[in-house]
Amino acid sequence: MPDIAVLIKASLNPDMARIGPDGSVDLNSIPLKISDIDRNAVEEAVKLKEKLGGKLYAVSVLTWGPVKLRNKDLRLAVQEALAKGVDEAIVVADDELTPGDQTTTAKAIKAALEKHGVKPELILAGEATIDEVTSQVPGRLASLLGYKYLSFVRKLDVDNGRIIAERDLEDYIEVVEASLPAVVSVTQEINEPRPPTLLQIRRAARKPVKEYSASELENVGKPVRHIIQISGVQVKRKQQIIEGDNLEEIAEKLIEALAREGVLKL
Numbered sequence: 001m002p003d004i005a006v007l008i009k010a011s012l013n014p015d016m017a018r019i020g021p022d023g024s025v026d027l028n029s030i031p032l033k034i035s036d037i038d039r040n041a042v043e044e045a046v047k048l049k050e051k052l053g054g055k056l057y058a059v060s061v062l063t064w065g066p067v068k069l070r071n072k073d074l075r076l077a078v079q080e081a082l083a084k085g086v087d088e089a090i091v092v093a094d095d096e097l098t099p100g101d102q103t104t105t106a107k108a109i110k111a112a113l114e115k116h117g118v119k120p121e122l123i124l125a126g127e128a129t130i131d132e133v134t135s136q137v138p139g140r141l142a143s144l145l146g147y148k149y150l151s152f153v154r155k156l157d158v159d160n161g162r163i164i165a166e167r168d169l170e171d172y173i174e175v176v177e178a179s180l181p182a183v184v185s186v187t188q189e190i191n192e193p194r195p196p197t198l199l200q201i202r203r204a205a206r207k208p209v210k211e212y213s214a215s216e217l218e219n220v221g222k223p224v225r226h227i228i229q230i231s232g233v234q235v236k237r238k239q240q241i242i243e244g245d246n247l248e249e250i251a252e253k254l255i256e257a258l259a260r261e262g263v264l265k266l
Contacts, residue, residue: 002121002180005057006045006086007109007138010077011035012064012131019232027099027230032064032073034080037126041186043193045124046085048158057118058086061108065098075209082204083196089207090116094214101225106140111217116210121180122163127152127187135185142183150182154189 010032017030042058049056058081062074071093078089092108100108113119123145125138135151142149154173155166158180167174168187196204214220242257244250258264 003055003057003118004045004049005059005113005118005120005123006038006041006081007123007125007141008038008042008058008060008077008081009035009126009129010060010062010064010070010074011129014130017232019234023231023234025230025232027064027227028069032070032077033130034077035126035129035131037128037130037186037188038081039084039126039193040188040190041124041126042081042084042086043191044156044186047191048122048124048156049085049087052158056085056087057113057116057120058082058089059109059112060089060091061097061100061105061112062091062093063098063100063105065095067093067095067098078209079201079204080196082207082209083201084194085196085200087207089209090118091209091211092214092217093211096214096222097220099223099225099227101223102134102136102140104221104223106137106144107220108214108217109137109141110144111220112212115212115217121161121182122158123147123181123183125183125185127185138183138185145181145183148178148182150176150178150184152187153184154187156184156186156190 012030013033017025019025045056058078060078062070064070074093078091082089090112092112097104097108128135139149150165152168153165154168157164161180163178163182165176167176242250242253244253255264259266
């Protein structure tokens with residue numbers, strides 16, 4: 001079996017985002033974590049490696065800087081993938097590439113694979129990351145590599161250089177077949193990620209991690225997107241208090257209020 005690669009991202013953890021009194025969001029205060037669906041991609045890649053053999057690489061491009069602040073979170077995300085069964089990690093971390101955009105990230109992944117001398121026949125990724133949810137990077141990478149692209153895959157089988165995949169298209173399920181090489185983005189329904197054992201966690205610390213800077217890579221360029229401001233959505237509530245002499249009167253007033261707001265149709 002040819003080599004496999006899996007894309008992982010150290011994403012902003014939305015559960016840890018805090019909105020200031022003025023509605024602003026300080027991105028630097030939000031820790032990074034491996035994107036949830038990336039765990040499914042890693043699990044599926046490990047299962048394929050166990051079935052077919054070959055070497056499994058994890059590739060991660062840091063898109064949120066500065067590197068000095070984010071390096072620990074990035075390392076934890078990479079170590080998690082290594083502990084789950086990835087053989088080797090390829091990391092791109094450079095302040096020149098942060099905050100990253102989808103095009104530059106895809107270019108950096110392609111350039112890092114080429115610099116490392118790796119040409120995986122199959123590349124897996126999560127269908128979307130938890131911070132930006134664009135679902136763009138896998139498709140852009142496939143285009144750059146000239147690979148086939150299968151998105152939103154919930155069931156995957158690879159054998160004799162061919163892929164049979166079930167794609168979840170919301171209103172219906174599509175079964176497709178394609179030949180390698182290919183990029184495949186997967187949904188959370190594809191598997192249940194296994195937690196690493198204590199022994200796997202210890203072994204992960206000894207697995208190779210190669211980090212590249214932007215200057216070491218070719219044809220990447222700089223991000224064209226510039227984030228000016230990120231603001232939280234503040235919901236203003238009416239804070240209406242309904243009073244009455246008894247429960248029936250209160251319920252009647254509540255129904256009338258909901259009807260006025262269009263929540264109920266009487």
